[in-house]
Every structure is written in C-alpha cells, then in structure tokens.
Amino acid sequence: xxxxxxxxxxxxxxxxxxxxxxxxxxxxxxxxxxxxxxxxxxxxxxxxxxxxxxxxxxxxxxxxxxxxxxxxxxxxxxxxxxxxxxxxxxxxxxxxxxxxxxxxxxxxxxxxxxxxxxxxxxxxxxxxxxxxxxxxxxxxxxxxxxxxxxxxxxxxxxxxxxxxxxxxxxxxxxxxxxxxxxxxxxxxxxxxxxxxxxxxxxxxxxxxxxxxxxxxxxxxxxxxxxxxxxxxxxxxxxxxxxxxxxxxxxxxxxxxxxxxxxxxxxxxxxxxxxxxxxxxxxxxxxxxxxxxxxxxxxxxxxxxxxxxxxxxxxxxxxxxxxxxxxxxxxxxxxxxxxxxxxxxxxxxxxxxxxxxxxxxxxxxxxxxxxxxxxxxxxxxxxxxxxxxxxxxxxxxxxxxxxxxxxxxxxxxxxxxxxxxxxxxxxxxxxxxxxxxxxxxxxxxxxxxxxxxxxxxxxxxxxxxxxxxxxxxxxxxxxxxxxxxxxxxxxxxxxxxxxxxxxxxxxxxxx
Amino acid sequence: xxxxxxxxxxxxxxxxxxxxxxxxxxxxxxxxxxxxxxxxxxxxxxxxxxxxxxxxxxxxxxxxxxxxxxxxxxxxxxxxxxxxxxxxxxxx
Ligand code: SF4
Ligand code: SF4
Ligand code: SF4
Numbered sequence: 001x002x003x004x005x006x007x008x009x010x011x012x013x014x015x016x017x018x019x020x021x022x023x024x025x026x027x028x029x030x031x032x033x034x035x036x037x038x039x040x041x042x043x044x045x046x047x048x049x050x051x052x053x054x055x056x057x058x059x060x061x062x063x064x065x066x067x068x069x070x071x072x073x074x075x076x077x078x079x080x081x082x083x084x085x086x087x088x089x090x091x092x093x094x095x096x097x098x099x100x101x102x103x104x105x106x107x108x109x110x111x112x113x114x115x116x117x118x119x120x121x122x123x124x125x126x127x128x129x130x131x132x133x134x135x136x137x138x139x140x141x142x143x144x145x146x147x148x149x150x151x152x153x154x155x156x157x158x159x160x161x162x163x164x165x166x167x168x169x170x171x172x173x174x175x176x177x178x179x180x181x182x183x184x185x186x187x188x189x190x191x192x193x194x195x196x197x198x199x200x201x202x203x204x205x206x207x208x209x210x211x212x213x214x215x216x217x218x219x220x221x222x223x224x225x226x227x228x229x230x231x232x233x234x235x236x237x238x239x240x241x242x243x244x245x246x247x248x249x250x251x252x253x254x255x256x257x258x259x260x261x262x263x264x265x266x267x268x269x270x271x272x273x274x275x276x277x278x279x280x281x282x283x284x285x286x287x288x289x290x291x292x293x294x295x296x297x298x299x300x301x302x303x304x305x306x307x308x309x310x311x312x313x314x315x316x317x318x319x320x321x322x323x324x325x326x327x328x329x330x331x332x333x334x335x336x337x338x339x340x341x342x343x344x345x346x347x348x349x350x351x352x353x354x355x356x357x358x359x360x361x362x363x364x365x366x367x368x369x370x371x372x373x374x375x376x377x378x379x380x381x382x383x384x385x386x387x388x389x390x391x392x393x394x395x396x397x398x399x400x401x402x403x404x405x406x407x408x409x410x411x412x413x414x415x416x417x418x419x420x421x422x423x424x425x426x427x428x429x430x431x432x433x434x435x436x437x438x439x440x441x442x443x444x445x446x447x448x449x450x451x452x453x454x455x456x457x458x459x460x461x462x463x464x465x466x467x468x469x470x471x472x473x474x475x476x477x478x479x480x481x482x483x484x485x486x487x488x489x490x491x492x493x494x495x496x497x498x499x500x501x502x503x504x505x506x507x508x509x510x
Numbered sequence: 511x512x513x514x515x516x517x518x519x520x521x522x523x524x525x526x527x528x529x530x531x532x533x534x535x536x537x538x539x540x541x542x543x544x545x546x547x548x549x550x551x552x553x554x555x556x557x558x559x560x561x562x563x564x565x566x567x568x569x570x571x572x573x574x575x576x577x578x579x580x581x582x583x584x585x586x587x588x589x590x591x592x593x594x595x596x597x598x599x600x601x602x
Binding site: 078135 | 520521522523524526527528555556557559562563565566584585586587591592595598599
C-alpha cells in the first residue's frame with residue numbers, strides 16, 4: 001500500500017486485508033458466484049464491472065487463489081515523504097509496508113527497472129510491480145514516473161501499482177493514467193479532520209509545514225479528490241486503513257462507506273503495530289494495536305458494507321517472490337548487475353507459464369464451484385468454527401506448525417468453508433540463535449490464533465501440541481498434503497460428529 | 511548565512527527536491543547543505559523549505575546553531591515521555 005504511509009519505519013505491517021469472496025469462487029467472470037460459501041458479498045462483486053473483475057481475478061494481492069500462483073514485488077525508489085503519521089518514525093520503512101526494523105534498499109529508477117526485469121525473467125510468476133515505501137511515491141513523482149515510464153515500454157507484460165498517502169495524488173492522476181497502472185492504493189485512515197488530527201501531526205503543503213486539524217483537513221480533501229479523479233479515469237483504487245483502537249476504530253465503518261460509495265473496489269484494514277522501541281508517537285505514548293479478534297470483528301462489520309480482501313499479507317517494500325515468501329536475497333543489486341537479460345525471450349516464456357497457470361486455476365475454480373454446490377452433512381443450525389491452516393501455497397496443508405510464518409484462517413459452517421484472513425505467526429523456531437526465546441514466541445504464536453478451535457498443519461511438535469491443547473486449540477496433523485477446504489470440512493464434520501458443535505455447548509461457552 | 515544538516519539526518523531525501531537554491535546534496539554519512547549556495551530561502555519562501563519538510567527533530571540547525579525543529583515540535587511526543595521510553599529501552 002502505499003503508504004500513505006509508505007515509508008515508515010514500520011510500525012505495523014500490512015497484515016490483513018479484506019476479501020473478495022466472490023472472485024474466489026467464480027468460475028467465470030460472468031457467471032457470478034455459484035458457490036454456496038460466498039456469503040453476503042456476492043452481490044457486491046456482481047455489481048463490479050467485468051473489466052474490474054477481470055483485473056482483480058488474477059491479481060496476486062487480491063484474488064485468493066491467484067496469490068498461490070502469481071507473485072508480486074515491490075521496489076523502493078522514492079524515500080521522501082510529505083506528511084507525518086503517528087505510527088511512523090521515518091527512520092526505517094513505511095509502516096504500511098514493512099516489517100519493523102527492516103530497511104529497504106532505495107534504488108534509482110534505473111536500478112529498479114533492471115531489478116524488476118531480472119526478477120520477471122527468472123520468476124515468470126511475477127506479474128505485479130509496486131512502488132512502495134519507504135516514502136510516498138508521489139512526493140517524489142519524477143523517480144516514480146520514470147520507473148513506470150520505462151517499465152511500461154520495456155516490460156509491457158508487468159502490471160504496475162503504486163501506493164500513496166494521497167496528499168499529492170490529485171496532481172499525479174493525469175500522469176498515472178498514461179502508464180500501465182493496474183491500481184492505486186490510497187491509505188485513508190479517516191474522513192473526519194478531528195480524527196485525522198490524532199493520527200497526522202503535520203503535512204508539508206504549499207511550501208509550509210501545517211499542523212493539527214487544518215493539516216488533517218487538507219490531507220483528507222486531497223485523498224478524497226484523488227480517489228474521485230482516479231475513478232473518473234477508470235483506474236482501480238484500493239483503500240488501506242490502519243486500525244487504531246480508540247482513535248479511528250469506530251470511524252472506519254464510515255470510511256468504508258464513503259470510499260465504497262465513491263467507487264473504491266476494495267477496503268483493506270490493517271492493524272496498528274506500535275512498540276515503544278520504534279520511537280513513534282503511538283509507540284512511545286503506549287497506544288496499543290488491535291487484537292486479532294478486534295481486527296476480525298471490524299473486518300466482518302465492514303464486509304457487509306464493502307468488498308473486503310482478507311488474504312493479502314504484509315509484505316516488505318522490496319519483497320520479491322510469491323506472496324509471503326521472500327526471495328529478495330537472490331536479487332540484490334550486485335547480483336543483478338551481472339545478469340544478462342533478454343526480455344523479449346523472457347516475455348515469450350512468461351506468456352506460456354501464465355497460460356498454464358491460468359488453465360490450472362480455471363480448472364480448480366470450476367472443481368471448487370462444483371464441490372461447493374454440495375452442502376455439508378450437518379444440521380443447518382450447527383455453529384461455525386474457525387480453524388487455522390499452515391500452508392505455503394498451492395491450496396494444500398504443507399507446513400510444519402513450527403515453521404509457519406503465518407496461518408490462514410478459515411471458517412467452516414453448514415454453508416461450507418470460507419477463507420477469513422491471514423494471521424502472522426512469530427516463527428517460534430527458525431533454528432537460529434533466537435531460539436533462546438522459544439517459549440515466549442510460541443506463546444505469541446498461539447495467542448495469534450485466538451478464536452480458532454483447531455490448527456491444521458503437516459506436523460506439530462510435542463511441546464506446541466500440549467500448549468495448543470491447553471489453549472483450547474486442537475492440533476491436527478492428519479491432513480498433510482490435502483486440499484485445505486476439504487480438510488477443514490473433514491475436521492468440521494468430525495467435530496460435529498463428536499458433539500462439539502451442539503448449540504447448547506455454544507451457549508455454555510459463550 | 512546558511513542552515514546546516516547534522517548527523518541526526520536519516521537520509522530520507524525529503525529536503526533535497528524542495529530547496530529552491532539547490533544547496534542540498536546527498537553524501538555520506540548524511541545529506542549536507544552547501545553553505546555557499548544556501549540562501550535561507552530568502553526571496554523565495556517565508557520558511558526554510560528544508561526544515562519545513564524534514565521529519566527529524568534537530569536534524570537541521572539555523573545559522574545560530576539552534577535546532578529549527580526542536581525536540582517534541584514535530585512528533586508531539588512530550589519530552590518526559592520520550593525520556594521514559596528511552597530509559598526503559600536502555601534497561602533491557
Ligand atoms: S509518514 Fe509518510 S512514510 Fe511514514 S507512514 Fe506516513 S505516509 Fe508513510
Ligand atoms: S534553507 Fe532554503 S536554501 Fe537553505 S538549504 Fe534549506 S531549503 Fe535550501
Ligand atoms: S529532510 Fe531531514 S532527515 Fe531527510 S534528508 Fe533532509 S535533513 Fe536529512
């Protein structure tokens with residue numbers, strides 16, 4: 001995202017986003033959603049024009065199944081920023097984009113173009129290039145636009161995207177519309193200047209530093225104007241918001257309503273991550289971030305109102321690879337300088353790979369839609385259950401509990417199985433020196449699974465097994481290498497059979 | 511008369527494009543102001559442009575050697591709070 005917050009040190013990351021359930025299941029663009037699991041958002045996706053659906057359908061950041069197959073990368077070319085957010089300390093990467101303490105390499109436009117083409121030639125699955133933090137890409141428009149200009153010409157098969165805090169957006173719209181821009185992400189945390197003044201201490205505007213409510217008012221006006229102008233130009237707009245408990249948590253429903261009414265195709269809520277050691281205002285002042293439950297509740301309440309994408313993960317500004325899997329080390333600048341790239345040849349190869357992937361995705365979508373048509377054999381009033389799944393992609397359960405960097409959260413109910421969100425886990429054992437802290441990290445991981453009643457992974461060690469059980473989360477390693485939805489449903493049916501899902505019990509436990 | 515960038519600078523680039531006199535340059539270990547070129551924005555703007563966009567308190571000094579953006583002026587973090595947080599961190 002852009003950060004509006006792109007460049008911050010991060011204080012929090014892009015953790016979760018909202019989902020587009022309809023897309024996930026729609027076997028074809030026109031047929032709408034035939035799956036029973038789509039829930040309430042079906043009709044919303046149906047209202048999106050086909051052109052938008054098509055764009056979103058294969059986007060690794062937006063389409064739940066596409067992100068198992070396609071990849072994106074971000075480059076940082078524009079580190080300056082024209083505002084200050086209270087969750088950003090500006091010494092490191094943008095909060096919206098990064099992991100704390102990880103500084104992205106800032107590239108020149110020339111280096112960024114080389115790196116993008118090197119990655120695209122070596123990882124044909126890479127289809128999306130984003131310009132992201134640190135910094136606001138539109139506060140450094142020349143560098144951002146030069147990168148876009150060259151890539152649109154030299155690598156026309158790569159989709160481009162950009163994230164911004166919105167302050168300089170209106171004057172950038174014209175230029176953006178000239179490039180192959182797939183979508184623009186605006187970080188909008190509020191539509192009320194009084195709320196904004198608690199999030200943004202100052203902006204740089206018309207050659208002055210402006211503070212307080214006045215600054216927030218200008219920023220909000222620019223964001224909204226930019227949003228409207230992009231929509232008028234037919235450019236896809238995604239909105240990111242950082243959820244800050246006690247400051248904008250309740251207000252975000254209004255944000256969701258406003259941006260949706262103006263035509264944003266997606267609203268993504270991320271949790272604030274604030275720690276004193278980040279040196280940010282929120283960190284130092286002890287502002288807490290939302291719990292996984294609070295975040296999910298907000299995402300759920302906004303979902304009724306907005307297309308929510310939940311499968312996107314936080315990624316670093318210079319991350320390379322499949323979503324969630326960072327291969328940045330293979331493409332450092334010195335390695336790239338030595339690579340000879342024949343992009344024409346690479347483009348041919350990429351095309352074939354993309355076609356094969358598309359065929360596989362289509363057949364899986366169809367298969368899924370057919371299966372989903374069969375309702376599970378449980379009583380209709382059986383309560384829904386959340387389960388966590390450890391996977392590295394391809395739609396199967398294939399990660400050891402202790403190696404999972406994140407969990408996919410699914411909900412099983414009499415309506416079927418539905419993807420809810422990603423949750424970051426702190427890997428409790430990476431086999432490195434940090435293992436001394438095993439215990440507490442394992443506890444953090446388990447805490448991140450709050451609300452789940454089972455965790456499905458390829459294997460679970462003895463120690464975590466016990467701790468999971470104590471936390472009321474049933475570890476399950478019986479479905480290794482199986483399809484996620486089928487395994488989740490199988491476990492749900494077992495639970496139902498064992499009488500764990502009776503409504504009385506729900507009441508008792510509620 | 512000229513302003514000065516000191517070691518608190520985080521190399522964020524923000525000041526570079528906004529200087530009307532092209533007095534700022536990127537170098538190691540941090541950005542610098544060429545005192546011969548800096549006009550203190552005189553005749554161009556009412557405020558020092560570099561110091562109006564710089565996010566780091568204390569990174570830019572005026573000709574008297576005073577921080578143009580003193581501690582607490584940008585982040586809004588009360589000084590005692592910052593001191594507390596720092597003390598806490600040191601304790602670890
Ligand atoms: S201050 Fe700027 S760089 Fe930091 S999060 Fe906000 S928009 Fe991004
Ligand atoms: S005070 Fe003005 S002229 Fe001097 S370095 Fe800063 S921006 Fe440039
Ligand atoms: S704006 Fe401030 S921190 Fe950024 S490069 Fe200039 S002097 Fe350094």
